[in-house]
Amino acid sequence: MKIIAVIPARYASTRFPAKLMQDLGGKTVIWRTYEAAVNTTLFDDVFVVTDSDLIFSEIVSQGGKAIMSIKEHESGSDRIAEAIENLDVDVVVNVQGDEPFINKEPLEKVIDVFKKDVEQKVDLASLMREIKDWEAIENPNNVKVIVDQNGLALYFSRSVIPYPREKNVGVRYFQHIGIYAFRKQALLDFYRLPMKSLEASEKLEQLRYLEYGKKIKMVETNHVGIGIDTPEDLEKARLLL
Secondary structure, eight states, rough: OEEEEEEEEEEEOOOSGGGGGEETEEHHHHHHHHHHHTTTTSEEEEEEESHHHHHHHHHHHHTOEEEEEEESSSSSHHEEEEHTSSOOEEEEEETTTTTOOHHHHHHHHHHHHHHHHHOOOOOEEEEEEEEEEEEHOOOTTEEEEEEOSBBBBBEEEESSSOOOSSSSSSEEEEEEEEEEEEEEHHHHHHHHHHOOOHHHHHTHHHHHHTTTTOOOEEEOOOOOOOOOOOOHHHHHHHHOO
16 A cells, blocks of 8 residues: 655745745754654655745755646645646545644554555545533634544534534534545545535535545544644744754
8 A cells, every 4th residue: 555645835825924934943844844744654755735836946955755736726635636646646645734743643543544444445534632622612713523433424514513402411522633644536536526515615625525425534633733824833833843
């Protein structure tokens, strides 16, 4: 089984433009992320996929591997699918470009799903962590997920799911952590299928997979990523480094 990591890297960012090219301890954020992905030793190959000449040059000038996006894309899945369409690969792991402190353990968990799935019934694997604070549960920026008895996702929502009409039944609430591993075919199918109403309403690309019958295996974790979304996050990352 050939497993690769792909790091989608847009230059533009609404909250923090050019954040991936910012200095973090003498190296750019995107190069630190690339190095961290390689250093996990989990992948047969690691690629940055970008729409930016600057980011492309930053990676290849230091001996890394990068792919230029040809088209504009609405989602990370679309960008990755275009990049891997002609690559010989079985499983693709999406690594966030703004998380230079990559934790190996959660990546291993999503990869293990496919190693154990001998009948190849699972199309995607992703992570979830339990949340108990009611303010966090109600926050629409925290995407919630509910699963069946086999850990397969039933639905993702920005709303509170399940709705607590009865509060004393032992329901656990889970936040979706956006680390994905895909079978190549699932990505290519996503790329070719039109957006439907649930995805358009919630603005959650994972709903497109569910709407077209793809199986998403969720794995529980305690992992909380350290992302760089604002200049303040960058300062915290510099202190952490």
